[in-house]
Amino acid sequence: MPPNTPRILHVLDHSLPMHSGYTFRTRAILKAQEALGWQVRGITGLRHTAAGPDAEEAEGLHFTRTRGDVGGPPAIREWREAGLLADAIGELAKDWRPDILHAHSPALCGLAALRAGRKLGLPVVYEIRAFWEDAAVGNGTGQEGSLKYRLIRALENHVVAGADRVVTICQGLNDDLVARGVPAGKLSIMPNGVDLALFGTPAPRDGALAAELGLGDGPDAGPVIGFIGSFYDYEGLDDLIAAMPALITRHPDARLLLVGGGPMADALQAQAQASPAAYAIRFVGRVPHDQVERYYALADIMAYPRKASRLTDLVTPLKPLEAMAQGKLVAASNVGGHRELMEHGVTGTLFPADNPAQCAAALADLLDARAEWGAMRQAARAHVAARHDWARNVQRYQDVYQSLLRRNQDGLSTAA
Template sequence: MSAGQSTAMPQREGEPVRVLHVLDHSLPVQSGYAFRSEAVCIAQKRRGWEPIVVTSPKHYESWRGEWNQSEEIGGIRYYRARTVSSPALPLLGEVRLMAALARRLSSVIHAESPHVLHPHSPVLNAIPALLMGRRWGIPVIYEMRSSWEDAAVDRGSYAATSWKYKVSRSLETWVCSKADRVVVICEGLKRDLVGRGIPQERIVVVPNGVDVERFQPRPGDADVWKRLGLQGKKVVSFMGSFFRWEGLDLLIDAVAKLARVRSDVALLLVGGGEMEAALKDKIRLLGIEQHVVMPGWIPQADTLGLYPLIDVLAFPRYSTHLTERVTPLKPLEAMAMGKAVIASDVGGHRELVRHQETGLLFEAGNAAALAEALAAVFDSTQLRTRLEHNGLNWVARERSWAKTTESYREAYRLGVSRAIVKQFEVKEERS
């Protein structure tokens, strides 16, 4: 079969548009990546499209459960690629992973006859999708959610001057140049790709969004609050993965400053990750154990009962190549829950937070400035109420998944046939 030869089944009249998403991992793993993937598939299904998912062999590195050939979660079909061994030789493991994913993709394409292949970061998903797209004659829309090589640098996995970084970045750029269209989640990533020579007219921004039916103001779970010992406290919280770039050590410093002058301040850190042990050591060193609660990971459904009892959510990210270009999801969820948000002034946050309107921005890396912002929200009901009201309204108006995922129609329109585009438009008119 020659490259570009179309063997995919043609679309029949009235048939839903099938989009085959290729993911690093998915539910039941709980992560920002998995939650965005779930939200995108649900939003597309509501539009009358038919999203289908294939996950990389890396899914089971996170899930660590028994391998399933396929399963259905929330009405979405998930196909799983088998795990592969991790040899010691450089790059051999990545080659094996991509080969296994390509084989799984080929079998799923044969079974499902998708009209669009939609691989999401990292590039290890995109390369097999490009190969299968060319083989089966299916357009490929690549979604770059983050700069994974920059994340690796921020984690300390390798240096920005290393060969691994250079290879990863070069492959990412190559994939973006070969895909029919590129989707990014924010303007920062778009500017980065344009700087690498990718024409901006080939890039479509589909921002992070929120399920406004799930994330909305509600009564709090007073029993959980009592068990955590937080009743009567002024509470600042962070919920998510404890990565280095999140700046949680800075947040601990800010809380320690406040704790010297007020006894009612408390920090709730929900989650875990690579910085967990170091953060606990820092809390002990500063002697503020009575001001910090770390319950570990809590299922997302259960965290919804915590939000209403929190005074402010803090996102103190440090300024790095990654955080200046990539927007996080958690601040949007906090705003959708009607909570005040304080965030560092890195580029990714400035796309989400308008200072003194939808939240407060402080100088990245400045613990004193963060402590000052926290005190302002704690001490002014008027300020906190204004931030909560404005943030909630902005998210409901601009960042529901129903609104942000409208841009996928543009991305697919630019990369697929006229017949399929017409079907998109018909489905949109009916929805």
């Protein structure tokens, strides 16, 4: 970076102290950038709903909150929401004076950054973590091809066209943008990753917790298949529950541990209660973030049976990487997002999506192959360290930022 370290203002939907995959990726990026000596701050829009002061420190990171109320019909309301965030960016810039605005999806954050960037004369990086029209379909709040879907897609295209550089978290999103006509030279990939400094020696198995959940303890305890995350339809947990009768036919002592909650929680519990394998399925509900490692430690295999869709084919999830970093075996459906993260039989096990029978067979085969577990765990951990450690990946931002700062400086020199 230039001798005078530039200031990067991250424009965000929400942030810590709220907990989500979105905020954890943000934390990893900002912490890794700070470790390189960069100056960073975050500013959130109206969708950050946690109570707190206008200027807040969370886990050592500094965030500014946007305040205000918006009304009106859909589209007009969102336009005003982006306007409030753009105004807040302008106010913060008077004192903190950022050199680059780095907006993160959804597109409303990108729109606000574009509007502020034009007024301030600052370059804008727009980072896409998912296409939010597809995410809405995946979580049941939208329908593919609907007017709302098309409007969000059009807004996304507008922001991508206006941004100086565009970053995606994976190859699938990158390729989709190229197919839309976005110049490949405008795009960069910043892969999803984990902070390996947070994953040292995995937590030991908590025998008391295992006994409390009826999972057994000691050498006679059966294998545990785990899932920790949000219970959305696209996660395919209904297929995992449907796979359990066939799995326990081959491995009668196998148990399924489901930790989390979400829109599908009630339906999944009803399905499990009606299953002949009901006795082998445990629901824990949501647990505090600082307790999650205790539940990871109970599982032998973490399962991610995502259904096939545009969302799951284009986007790489974070959870399998965290599991591999924790030294867990990973079994996942062969959707595009999973294929980009792991190699079947080397760093993980892949099985056909939307197919409980194949899911059960893959899990049973993996349980039969205990002699290979050590090598697979080591290969998975090495893969994460080489390709998905934030301490390394964050340096990819350096080329993006440098190119924009040089271009901005050249423009100022020409104007002078």
